[in-house]
Amino acid sequence: MSHTNVPPHCAPPPARHGGSILADQLALLGVQKIFCVPGESFLALLDGLHDQRDTIEVITCRHEAGASNMADAYAKLTGKPGICAVTRGPGATNASNGIHTAFQDSTPLILLIGQVSRDARDREAFQEIDYSKMFGDMAKWVAQIDDVRRIPEYISRAWHVAQAGRPGPVVLALPEDVLSDLAEIPDLRPQPVTKASPTVEAIMELGALIEKAERPLLVVGGPSWSAQSAREAMDFASRTGLPVATSFRCQDYVDNRHENYVGVIGIGPIPELRQRIMEDVDLLIGVGPRFGEMTTQGYSLLDIPNPQMCFVHVHPGADELNTVYAADLAITSAPDTFWQATHAIGNGNGVTKWAQWRAQQRSDYEAFSVPVDGPGRLNMSEIVGHLSTTLPDDAIFANGAGNNTGWVHRFHQYRGYRTQLAPTSGSMGYGVPAAIAASLAEPDRAVVCISGDGCFLMTAQELATAKKYATKVIFMVVNNSMYGTIRMHQERHFPGRIIATELTNPDFVAYANAFGIAAEKVEATDAFPAALQRARDSNTNYLIELIVDPEALTPTQTLSAARAQGEAQQS
Secondary structure: OOOOOOOOOOOOOOOEEHHHHHHHHHHHOOOOEEEEOOOHHHHHHHHHHHHOOOOOEEEEOOOHHHHHHHHHHHHHHHOOOEEEEEOOOHHHHHHHHHHHHHHHHOOOEEEEEEEOOHHHOOOOOOOOOOHHHHOOOOOOEEEEOOOHHHHHHHHHHHHHHHHOOOOOEEEEEEEHHHHHOEEOOOOOOOOOOOOOOOOHHHHHHHHHHHHHOOOEEEEEOOOOOOHHHHHHHHHHHHHHOOOEEEOOOOHHHOOOOOOOEEEEOOOOOOHHHHHHHHHOOOEEEEEOOOOOOOOOOOOOOOOOOOOOOEEEEEEOOHHHOOOOOOOOEEEEOOHHHHHHHHHHOOOOOHHHHOHHHHHHHHHHHHHHOOOOOOOOOOOHHHHHHHHHHHOOOOOEEEEOOOOHHHHHHHHOOOOOOOOEEOOOOOOOOOHHHHHHHHHHHOOOOOEEEEEEHHHHHHOHHHHHHHHHOOOOEEEEEEEOOEOHHHHHHHHHHOOOOOOOOEOOOOOHHHHHHHOOOEEEEEOOHHHHHHHHHHHHHHOOOEEEEEEOOOOOOOOOOOHHHHHHHHHHHHO
């Protein structure tokens, strides 16, 4: 009996140390970049990567938080696990920022941590940490490789776990003596990741629910999407007539110019959209999002456990279904297999039946996107509006956390999949490393990083990485000399009692210049277009400092108004 599908037995490669074995497996899996801060605990891995330097580029970062966030952003853009390598102890704790982001964002990522030798374990050796305890609540799988011969097994498993179901980070500890051990073992054989698909019955039931609905809403977001998934989603919405919203920081899943797009649900949503979800929608179809706290505005949009409307929830991770919100129809499926299956659903008469329902929401979105007046000489809504109309459709916008992001999310129209890099975890400092990773992954695309002054300085040392690897990022620092979001909440809850939120900033232009990066300061709206053009013409990294009046707290509220709100609540 022949086994034609079984490859012939091959003699194992010659003896290699564990670091070489690991590097070789990563190359076989198609890894092209590794983000790291080098450490003595994984010198053998670095040596193995030296042999793979024509296949895998090692990006040397200046802080492990920057490295792990670059890996997260790179994974978002490529759809494959981002790889980050750091040393034990302080290196791992610094990198945990990106691991938490990847967990909440459902990003496939593998963190490789150098570890103390096996004979020193459990002695509180130099920089020793039990990583299963440290990362147990923020990673899908945490393991330590204690046998050099099992490296291919562990890496193969990590690669699949990171991508399967609800994607997320995997952490592998690598004892330095394991990385130095020699072994003659065969390499892994890459295999495709298994994807869940909807049943025929589920698709038929979904079609029936859509046919019956009077005021439906489709919400897209979450993990495991692709450009093809995004196209098929909008094709489905177009032919069925469904209005489409996006979950928090997934605005780029839909061309915001499409007539079916009605806005994002999350922080600072369109008031009319919020009201419709709470009071009018009779069928809510969620494809991908978990409907977490940010998307549901503190779990206020939907009743728990049973939403106030018929609720269909599609998610690649079965464990995510029927957790907070019980679905009338729960479908375990990856986005691409789901959208392919929806070809079986007829067009129906939704294009005409829901025309007014859809047009009203679209009109609300368009009105909400018009720039607004604000205090000071520099108007952020007009700045973002100029960016939106000037930059190419495939320009990538990266941001971290802070009130400054409200202007980007409201006044920029995302026009292509993976043009938005923003953490759903709200992690400050994400924008700078994410933008650098984006430029490394997509060197021919325009990349803009918009950061508040507080957010920028958390990872600003990575400008050295941007310079070293000749990326092309336009860094925009929104400088209002305070932690704006915290100040806002401070004024609303403890008006006038200001502490810990005022900032003394460096000269950001001089700071960028110190890294060899050109920069300029913009203090008025009408000066911005010329500055942006100079940045684009430079064809390299460029920093623009935007001086914003502290009163310009959000697009809808001044600092004084926030304080008045707090005072009124206390009276």
